[in-house]
Amino acid sequence: MPQPAQQHTDVAPVRGAPSLSPLIGNYFVAAYPPFSCWTPDQAPDADVALNAPAPDAPVGIYAHIPFCERKCDYCYYLSRAGAKSDEVNAYLETVVAELALYARRPAMDGRKATYVYVGGGTPSTLNPDQIRFLLDGMKGAVAWERDAEVTFEVAPKTARRAKLEALSACGVTRISMGVQSFDDALLRMNGRIHLAADVERAYGLIREEGFDWVNLDLMVGLVGETEESWRRSVDRTMELAPDSVTIYQTEVPYNTQLYRDWKDDRLPSGLIPWEIKRERLAYAFGRLEAAGHSVASAYAAVRDPSRHLFQYQQHLWRGGDMLGLGASSFSYFGGVHYQNDARTDAYANSVRDGALPIYRARRLSRDERIVREFALQLKWGRVDAAAFRRRNHVDVRDVFAEPLRGLAAAGLLAAPTDGEDAEVALTREGLLRVDELIPRFYLPEHQEARYW
Numbered sequence: 001m002p003q004p005a006q007q008h009t010d011v012a013p014v015r016g017a018p019s020l021s022p023l024i025g026n027y028f029v030a031a032y033p034p035f036s037c038w039t040p041d042q043a044p045d046a047d048v049a050l051n052a053p054a055p056d057a058p059v060g061i062y063a064h065i066p067f068c069e070r071k072c073d074y075c076y077y078l079s080r081a082g083a084k085s086d087e088v089n090a091y092l093e094t095v096v097a098e099l100a101l102y103a104r105r106p107a108m109d110g111r112k113a114t115y116v117y118v119g120g121g122t123p124s125t126l127n128p129d130q131i132r133f134l135l136d137g138m139k140g141a142v143a144w145e146r147d148a149e150v151t152f153e154v155a156p157k158t159a160r161r162a163k164l165e166a167l168s169a170c171g172v173t174r175i176s177m178g179v180q181s182f183d184d185a186l187l188r189m190n191g192r193i194h195l196a197a198d199v200e201r202a203y204g205l206i207r208e209e210g211f212d213w214v215n216l217d218l219m220v221g222l223v224g225e226t227e228e229s230w231r232r233s234v235d236r237t238m239e240l241a242p243d244s245v246t247i248y249q250t251e252v253p254y255n256t257q258l259y260r261d262w263k264d265d266r267l268p269s270g271l272i273p274w275e276i277k278r279e280r281l282a283y284a285f286g287r288l289e290a291a292g293h294s295v296a297s298a299y300a301a302v303r304d305p306s307r308h309l310f311q312y313q314q315h316l317w318r319g320g321d322m323l324g325l326g327a328s329s330f331s332y333f334g335g336v337h338y339q340n341d342a343r344t345d346a347y348a349n350s351v352r353d354g355a356l357p358i359y360r361a362r363r364l365s366r367d368e369r370i371v372r373e374f375a376l377q378l379k380w381g382r383v384d385a386a387a388f389r390r391r392n393h394v395d396v397r398d399v400f401a402e403p404l405r406g407l408a409a410a411g412l413l414a415a416p417t418d419g420e421d422a423e424v425a426l427t428r429e430g431l432l433r434v435d436e437l438i439p440r441f442y443l444p445e446h447q448e449a450r451y452w
């Protein structure tokens with residue numbers, strides 16, 4: 001779940017409401033400074049970054065497809081159901097045109113994409129022609145490295161052989177499928193349109209098409225989940241033998257049906273507390289490790305870490321440039337964070353007029369860049385202090401000495417190592433709650449900032 005395209009909403013973040021214990025205390029950190037600090041008046045800073053000479057550095061591309069067959073109760077991403085084919089076609093044209101605008105900027109001169117990620121929403125709602133139009137169009141605007149990692153998100157019910165053939169022919173190397181659970185009752189209760197049998201069918205088709213990296217997405221803590229149903233989902237996931245598994249702890253943002261149902265007391269059962277979600281996640285990681293997977297981050301276990309390096313994170317979390325295409329997508333480019341307009345009409349009008357559809361931005365100071373990179377890398381569970389020093393000329397153990405002492409005292413930090421191998425590493429307990437811990441590393445002026 002790379003999160004470059006949440007809706008920007010006026011609602012408060014989920015933390016900060018003391019009476020709502022299952023709701024508070026955690027939110028997925030995808031950017032720093034928090035989005036609430038990005039402002040429209042800084043949008044010209046993105047232009048400055050894009051007009052600078054091209055660095056000799058990789059760039060990645062994210063494209064957001066905001067269409068789904070139905071909106072899931074817990075989902076806070078920008079997506080909607082019921083779009084007509086014409087509307088989807090027009091949107092895809094805009095995405096390709098947006099990338100063509102970038103391609104003309106000096107900072108993109110001669111650069112190829114190291115990774116491409118098509119997420120949503122549900123990109124697999126596109127038909128084969130639309131898939132080809134989008135991927136070939138993107139390639140035509142900005143070339144891809146020969147070994148580029150190209151991810152496409154697929155929802156089980158929408159998987160068809162012809163679509164998968166188009167994906168393979170267009171160079172997709174990694175399929176990420178949103179499974180969430182193998183329990184049909186749970187899937188229905190949380191507003192998913194697929195059942196476990198759809199996952200099995202889709203998985204078979206994906207493997208038949210020969211994709212060599214298939215990732216399955218699960219959610220822990222869905223409404224109605226029990227210890228037993230979670231364990232069954234983990235068992236079933238492992239039987240399918242995916243190359244990697246991502247597991248997200250269910251969040252309950254204010255702008256979701258799940259939140260509204262909870263507030264109106266309409267849920268069939270209570271929300272699952274964070275401690276239980278963490279215990280269940282720990283169980284799943286333990287099972288995956290016993291089966292030969294490695295825990296690669298707070299959310300992911302991979303079968304072969306040498307082959308399944310998730311380039312998206314490898315680059316973005318180390319300060320690499322990423323262009324976010326599509327309504328509400330966010331980008332990080334030349335040390336500037338920025339986000340596109342989330343209103344699809346305004347987004348399209350802007351691109352049609354030849355202007356990048358940037359809604360708000362934030363140029364990071366040097367200190368902010370250091371916090372951003374450290375915070376994001378901590379989500380891997382370990383930060384390589386020597387590599388960090390080579391890149392940023394600071395020792396993270398000095399810069400973050402005080403919050404690190406606090407983590408050590410709470411048993412959330414592993415014993416320090418020194419020398420060339422020096423790293424800051426979290427214990428497993430620390431890793432399971434890393435998003436909750438990250439704000440401790442924020443600069444004082446952002447400690448109390450809203451996330452959104």
Ligand SMILES: C[S@@+](CC[C@H](N)C(=O)[O-])C[C@H]1O[C@@H](n2cnc3c(N)ncnc32)[C@H](O)[C@@H]1O
Nearest residue numbers: 001074075120121122155178217248249250251
């Ligand atoms: C936005 S979806 C895109 C993929 C596809 N639409 C699907 O759902 O199968 C990416 C992932 O975000 C995760 N997600 C969405 N809402 C979430 C929430 N409230 N809490 C935790 N994870 C969430 C789910 O695991 C989902 O697979």
Ligand code: SF4
Nearest residue numbers: 068071072075120121
């Ligand atoms: S299918 Fe995926 S993107 Fe669409 S509403 Fe459900 S979780 Fe969100």
